[in-house]
Amino acid sequence: KAGVTQTPRYLIKTRGQQVTLSCSPISGHRSVSWYQQTPGQGLQFLFEYFSETQRNKGNFPGRFSGRQFSNSRSEMNVSTLELGDSALYLCASSLEDRGYGYTFGSGTRLTVV
Amino acid sequence: EDKVVQSPLSLVVHEGDTVTLNCSYEVTNFRSLLWYKQEKKAPTFLFMLTSSGIEKKSGRLSSILDKKELFSILNITATQTGDSAVYLCAVYPIQGAQKLVFGQGTRLTINP
Numbered sequence: 001k002a003g004v005t006q007t008p009r010y011l012i013k014t015r016g017q018q019v020t021l022s023c024s025p026i027s028g029h030r031s032v033s034w035y036q037q038t039p040g041q042g043l044q045f046l047f048e049y050f051s052e053t054q055r056n057k058g059n060f061p062g063r064f065s066g067r068q069f070s071n072s073r074s075e076m077n078v079s080t081l082e083l084g085d086s087a088l089y090l091c092a093s094s095l096e097d098r099g100y101g102y103t104f105g106s107g108t109r110l111t112v113v
Numbered sequence: 114e115d116k117v118v119q120s121p122l123s124l125v126v127h128e129g130d131t132v133t134l135n136c137s138y139e140v141t142n143f144r145s146l147l148w149y150k151q152e153k154k155a156p157t158f159l160f161m162l163t164s165s166g167i168e169k170k171s172g173r174l175s176s177i178l179d180k181k182e183l184f185s186i187l188n189i190t191a192t193q194t195g196d197s198a199v200y201l202c203a204v205y206p207i208q209g210a211q212k213l214v215f216g217q218g219t220r221l222t223i224n225p
Contacts, residue, residue, distance in 0.1 A: 003155075004155075033212065035215075043156075043201065043213075045214075090154075090155070102147075104155045105155055106154040107154045107155065109154075
């Protein structure tokens, strides 16, 4: 079966712009989580959606937002990009609503210049 | 705040060696501890541990959890160059935000 698909794979943006990243979970998975990975901070939790509802949010500024659609696909948006937002953004989906069996996508590499 | 600490942060060994990677955590209550292998981008699942003292094994990899001492180890025997990767440990807390709390990872390099 198809894995978690994230698009685009790579993105270069300028400071101040906004960006939208997409994640298509494994078919049947209703939980989608987003993580930011940087060399200095490691993997940091951004938010989690289950059945179109945001259940949890990490300690990130309001510039980071997301949503989930009825088909479980999810998007995250970062507005007013800063250089420090350069990172690998990973999406993970799971079947159950308590995070068991996370499957990660290959991520979107965002570079802010 | 929940915290996961991995050691060492970096390790270089020769092919055929055995390595032990460490993961300690400061989490009051957790549902499970997970190990992932990250080679290029997507972390891939290795083990999920929920009970103390029960070893999980998959080929040359094995892992065990000690809930009393709050740590887990990942062992890799007869290492191969294909084992070169970043190994991530994560804890899934019972209380608070439903999220994985990751350690910094251990970068393992296997030289031929």
